[in-house]
Amino acid sequence: MLFSLVILLFISPAVAALTDLQANCTGPDRRYNGTSCYVLLKIFKTHNAAKLSCNHYLGYSGHLYHIRNAAIQAATSLLISTYSASTDWIWTGLEPINSSAALTDKNNWAHYFRNGTFVSATNLSWPTGQPAANNRVIYRPSDDKIYSKPEGTALFHICEYEEALKLPVTDLEKKCVNLTSSSVLTSFVNDVCYVLQPAVTKIYNDAKVACNALNGYDGHLAHVRTMEELWIVETLRAAANVAIVRLGIGQTNTSSTDPYTGWYLTTPTNPPELTTFLPWATSYPTASMRTIGVTSGYPKSFATLGFNAAYPFICQYESITPTTTTTTTTTTTTTTANAGEDCTVTSVWTDWSACSQSCDKGIRSRVLMSNTSSNCNSTSTPTPTYQYESCATEVQCKSSSTKITTLKSECMGKTGSHFAYSSCYFLANISGTQADASDYCVTQGGQLASLFGEDLVSQLGSLFLQFSSVQVIFTFNRADIIDIGV
Ligand SMILES: *[C@@H]1O[C@H](CO)[C@@H](O)[C@H](O)[C@H]1NC(C)=O
Ligand SMILES: *[C@@H]1O[C@H](CO)[C@@H](O)[C@H](O)[C@H]1NC(C)=O
Ligand SMILES: *[C@@H]1O[C@H](CO)[C@@H](O)[C@H](O)[C@H]1NC(C)=O
Ligand SMILES: *[C@@H]1O[C@H](CO)[C@@H](O)[C@H](O)[C@H]1NC(C)=O
Ligand SMILES: *[C@@H]1O[C@H](CO)[C@@H](O)[C@H](O)[C@H]1NC(C)=O
Ligand SMILES: *[C@@H]1O[C@H](CO)[C@@H](O)[C@H](O)[C@H]1NC(C)=O
Ligand SMILES: *[C@@H]1O[C@H](CO)[C@@H](O)[C@H](O)[C@H]1NC(C)=O
Ligand SMILES: *[C@@H]1O[C@H](CO)[C@@H](O)[C@H](O)[C@H]1NC(C)=O
Numbered sequence: 001m002l003f004s005l006v007i008l009l010f011i012s013p014a015v016a017a018l019t020d021l022q023a024n025c026t027g028p029d030r031r032y033n034g035t036s037c038y039v040l041l042k043i044f045k046t047h048n049a050a051k052l053s054c055n056h057y058l059g060y061s062g063h064l065y066h067i068r069n070a071a072i073q074a075a076t077s078l079l080i081s082t083y084s085a086s087t088d089w090i091w092t093g094l095e096p097i098n099s100s101a102a103l104t105d106k107n108n109w110a111h112y113f114r115n116g117t118f119v120s121a122t123n124l125s126w127p128t129g130q131p132a133a134n135n136r137v138i139y140r141p142s143d144d145k146i147y148s149k150p151e152g153t154a155l156f157h158i159c160e161y162e163e164a165l166k167l168p169v170t171d172l173e174k175k176c177v178n179l180t181s182s183s184v185l186t187s188f189v190n191d192v193c194y195v196l197q198p199a200v201t202k203i204y205n206d207a208k209v210a211c212n213a214l215n216g217y218d219g220h221l222a223h224v225r226t227m228e229e230l231w232i233v234e235t236l237r238a239a240a241n242v243a244i245v246r247l248g249i250g251q252t253n254t255s256s257t258d259p260y261t262g263w264y265l266t267t268p269t270n271p272p273e274l275t276t277f278l279p280w281a282t283s284y285p286t287a288s289m290r291t292i293g294v295t296s297g298y299p300k301s302f303a304t305l306g307f308n309a310a311y312p313f314i315c316q317y318e319s320i321t322p323t324t325t326t327t328t329t330t331t332t333t334t335t336t337a338n339a340g341e342d343c344t345v346t347s348v349w350t351d352w353s354a355c356s357q358s359c360d361k362g363i364r365s366r367v368l369m370s371n372t373s374s375n376c377n378s379t380s381t382p383t384p385t386y387q388y389e390s391c392a393t394e395v396q397c398k399s400s401s402t403k404i405t406t407l408k409s410e411c412m413g414k415t416g417s418h419f420a421y422s423s424c425y426f427l428a429n430i431s432g433t434q435a436d437a438s439d440y441c442v443t444q445g446g447q448l449a450s451l452f453g454e455d456l457v458s459q460l461g462s463l464f465l466q467f468s469s470v471q472v473i474f475t476f477n478r479a480d481i482i483d484i485g486v
């Protein structure tokens with residue numbers, strides 16, 4: 001009696017412990033072993049393209065499989081032999097730890113996750129003479145050994161989904177995977193969705209504002225700040241088989257003659273952020289080429305590109321994090337949910353305005369519109385947010401004068417100021433209410449320039465263009481333009 005009760009207690013948790021992954025890991029092409037689900041794909045793919053295909057179960061950061069021990073090797077060997085000819089070669093998640101170091105060194109190989117980090121690989125079944133100097137590794141079931149092969153070979157592969165990596169499936173992950181098609185490559189990694197459309201090429205300024213595939217997310221050209229991020233974008237580039245892909249990195253000082261410094265991570269909205277991770281490819285950088293792309297030669301990958309050359313580009317999308325504005329060049333974009341249930345406020349940028357041009361400078365603007373769903377409690381209407389950026393140039397001045405007036409000479413001596421239409425304008429870096437700004441202007445002998453219409457923006461083109469992007473926010477902590485003397 002007591003004995004059978006004890007057995008029941010032991011058995012019932014084991015029955016109830018079937019995980020989601022176990023429950024879903026069914027079919028002749030998959031097998032659950034240890035704490036992972038393995039899925040065999042009998043589709044010929046290069047190693048990089050194979051990596052991107054591990055999306056059978058969202059939320060598990062699927063990756064090419066890791067041969068951690070003899071049991072896993074045996075389980076996957078069984079999966080291959082029951083599913084297809086046991087002579088098939090299968091890509092594994094093994095990659096060199098340092099691609100510049102000797103590929104023939106057994107200690108230079110590790111199992112990679114989806115995000116470019118890796119775990120060490122021990123007790124690997126290399127036959128004599130392996131690894132050879134190739135950059136990826138296959139498993140060969142016919143002799144139960146692993147061999148190195150070049151990345152570009154098209155072979156079958158096994159994806160692995162681990163219980164330990166399980167995370168809630170986000171809307172962004174679903175949308176990201178949903179974007180994937182024969183012409184769109186995606187990679188959802190560390191809550192970021194990377195997207196590459198190999199057949200779409202753009203010059204820098206157009207690419208910079210083209211990352212709009214996922215509404216409600218912060219989209220911009222990809223930023224690469226670490227070796228892991230480089231690994232992710234290199235995977236996309238190589239899988240797409242394109243020579244160069246653009247990133248969101250630019251040299252903002254267009255007078256600079258030093259190609260090694262002054263590189264900034266750029267977005268259409270935020271102030272540029274200085275970056276020092278610059279793994280130049282052989283024979284790069286080139287002076288006066290002010291944007292960056294990824295080319296072959298990983299981990300020496302960065303190539304300098306001209307602004308006006310069209311290349312494919314990698315976008316990255318992430319959740320919008322509301323930030324507080326403190327200086328003239330800071331930005332805020334918000335998606336908020338509050339008040340009544342199912343109340344959502346989404347912010348969407350309007351299309352860019354026509355390009356207002358004067359004297360070789362062009363500027364265009366757009367407005368962040370808030371869309372409040374019907375079941376929101378009525379709250380204060382969000383204040384509009386405007387954004388400006390440079391656009392087409394090379395428009396002739398309609399009129400110009402070389403006469404120097406007192407105001408003009410004073411204005412020219414003032415840093416950050418701009419003389420136009422008989423007025424001297426400058427950006428004031430102050431925080432406060434509109435009344436504070438107005439008071440400040442009066443103390444400077446001027447008045448607050450009250451409108452950000454296209455005309456004024458056009459007049460102030462060169463002033464705005466001292467910054468790669470100026471965002472003006474009509475809330476507290478605003479950027480103010482002060483007009484002294486007319
Ligand atoms: C996995 O199984 C659970 C039930 O155990 C189910 O709710 C879920 O939708 C399945 N997920 C996938 C990706 O099939
Ligand atoms: C994994 O597969 C191996 C080889 O088939 C087997 O011996 C082992 O029992 C399996 N382990 C689990 C936990 O399923
Ligand atoms: C990679 O290997 C190269 C060649 O041996 C070496 O110069 C470089 O320092 C190594 N990089 C790292 C990060 O260890
Ligand atoms: C990369 O992914 C692995 C497995 O998902 C995780 O353990 C690791 O923390 C991740 N690394 C980074 C830097 O996010
Ligand atoms: C590696 O192989 C050795 C000898 O074959 C064995 O003693 C050891 O347990 C293995 N280690 C792992 C992690 O499988
Ligand atoms: C994914 O795409 C399908 C078909 O286009 C669509 O019905 C579905 O709503 C999409 N899912 C998400 C999360 O966007
Ligand atoms: C831009 O580069 C030029 C040439 O190197 C240099 O003289 C100038 O000071 C730089 N401007 C800024 C704002 O760094
Ligand atoms: C929003 O409206 C609901 C229902 O009218 C009410 O219960 C809730 O307290 C309101 N929330 C706020 C933040 O005003």
Ligand SMILES: *[C@@H]1O[C@H](CO)[C@@H](O)[C@H](O)[C@H]1NC(C)=O
Pocket residue numbers: 348369371372
């Ligand atoms: C606001 O959202 C609703 C529902 O999602 C949509 O039908 C409408 O077109 C949106 N309006 C604007 C201006 O985006």
Ligand SMILES: *[C@@H]1O[C@H](CO)[C@@H](O)[C@H](O)[C@H]1NC(C)=O
Pocket residue numbers: 327328329429
């Ligand atoms: C604006 O003023 C703040 C506070 O004095 C300062 O930290 C910041 O660097 C200034 N920004 C610019 C662009 O001058």
